[in-house]
Amino acid sequence: MFAFIVRRIGQAVLVMLVISLVGFSIKNRIGDPVRDVVGERVTPAERAALRQKLGLNDPFLVQYVRFVENALKGDLGLSFFYKKPALKVIISKAPATLELVFVTALILIVVSLPIGVFTAIRPRNWFSRFTMAFSTLGVSIPVFLTAILLIYVFAVTLNWLPSYGRGLTVDIGGWQSGLLTLDGLKHLILPSISLASIMLPLFIRLIRAEMMEILETEYIKFAWAKGLRRSRIWFLHAFKNTLLPVITVFGVQIGIMFAFTILTETVFQWQGMGFMFLEAVERSDTSLLVAYLVVVGVIFVVVNTLVDIIYGLVNPTVRVAGRK
């Protein structure tokens, strides 16, 4: 087990190195660190002096090592637009995105588990058929279209819910939370529903497929033969074993949700990391762009590694298969 964890972490470090190399190349080739520091109104002579001072004339590799060293210390460069360290900007935007992802994950669990289990134990019921047909339609609707439709119906036509921004937030030790005010919660409803809508079909299908497979196994047949109560077989024996693969996929999908937050945040003007990223692209704020790349990379790598390790702990066949 120890060897498995070490190997998995080694892979994670390797991936992070690749990401940092990509990030650094962008910064080096496209960005202009001199501009990030002093802006555009500086004479060419001063500019050249500053280039030398910042070490921009050093060989590529030397600069790359410096970039990685700085990144490890938490210094990802200055944002040209915000005039602040890029990492600080990202951290200030993180709560909005994290709260959105959290609420979406909550919706996903609450909705997909019962529906997935139901469609597995009653595959011929009309509701199950309807759900399966609807899930194909569901994956064909892009998340921004769902968001627009929700806005049109609930914000423009019915005027029930707000359509943009986070609403009233409460400051808890630097964390701007919208979860504690009624207004903030209202603002969360539409974005989280549209974000959940894109993942929901996948989860329901996954839970259904896993559960149906488990229901075919020997030990479930044995449980039927023993004459156990239906509910006990379904919800205790079968359901427990369905959860394991579902939890793994859930972990990975939380990462994928970050990609979709960029779209959702754009539609709802949600002041999170994704919205900030697009603004950075429009403003050619290279440092901020690279910082976002690195931060998202870290999130992904950490989540993937943790999920793999946890899965390895629970399911020994994974680590044996990986050993060779």
Place this chain on the structure above:
Amino acid sequence: MKATWQRFKSSYLLYSFRRDKVAMASFAVLVLLILTGLAAPLVSPYNPYDPSSIDIMNSELPPAWQDAGSRAFLLGTDVQGRDMVSTMIYGLRLSILIGCGAVTLQALIGIFIGLIAGYIGGKVDALLMRLADIQLSFPYLMVAIFISAIFQVAFGIGRYAELAVPLLIVIIGLSEWPVYARTIRASVIGEKNKEYVEAARVIGLNRRLIMVRHILPNTITSVLVISTIQVANAVMSEAALSFLGLGMPVTKPSLGSLIRSGFEYIFSGSWWITIFPGILLVIFVLVINLLGDWLRDVLNPKLYKGA
């Protein structure tokens, strides 16, 4: 040629197609949409790229069946006074072009890398597949967004807009090749120890010939199965990128950029500018997905769970 047609006529593929109403209906809709898109200059009532056919006085007209609507514009007009039907047909054409182009590129890169990794094996295989794994650990949409963001900053917004079509093909192509590489590699490994490959080797054919002429044709089924879904994915990616403003510019709108440009007018009640392109996009992606599901079931029942 005739023999191939005969074989196709009695094949299981055609048999199950003719028994599946959903597959037939989606195929019909798909063919209709593709033909409409390809023949856009012939079938669309106006040319949305031609400034002389656009009259700003016609802007934001609702669909013809509403009171303020005009008979000349069936689905209404957008803010610049362009006919919605025409812009949608031209947009569909761009979406199809970019989707198919991107999938071709994905397939080319993926087949090349997959063949080499699978046939040569060893260190080359390990390196290439590790690369694919790294990329696959990120969602393709994220990769596409990153690449396009980098391109946009590198090229500048104006130049990016000019080159949008080839750039988008490259972006979406680069973001999803690992799917093909992995699938091809798996089938190559399955094929390469079979007798016909050994026979080819004994005759003394070189490696390239064995790979391309003998192994590749036997991996085509799996390519076909993933290609349909990949086209749907590519069209969705393109729409998402365009919606974010990282794709087609508003002057040459694809379905995604039409949705984007219509979005801000939804608050003033002009829903049709956004909703109609949206519906068209959903129908297009949906029929491809339905066909893809059907094809996957018919050609490769084993793939069903894994994919």
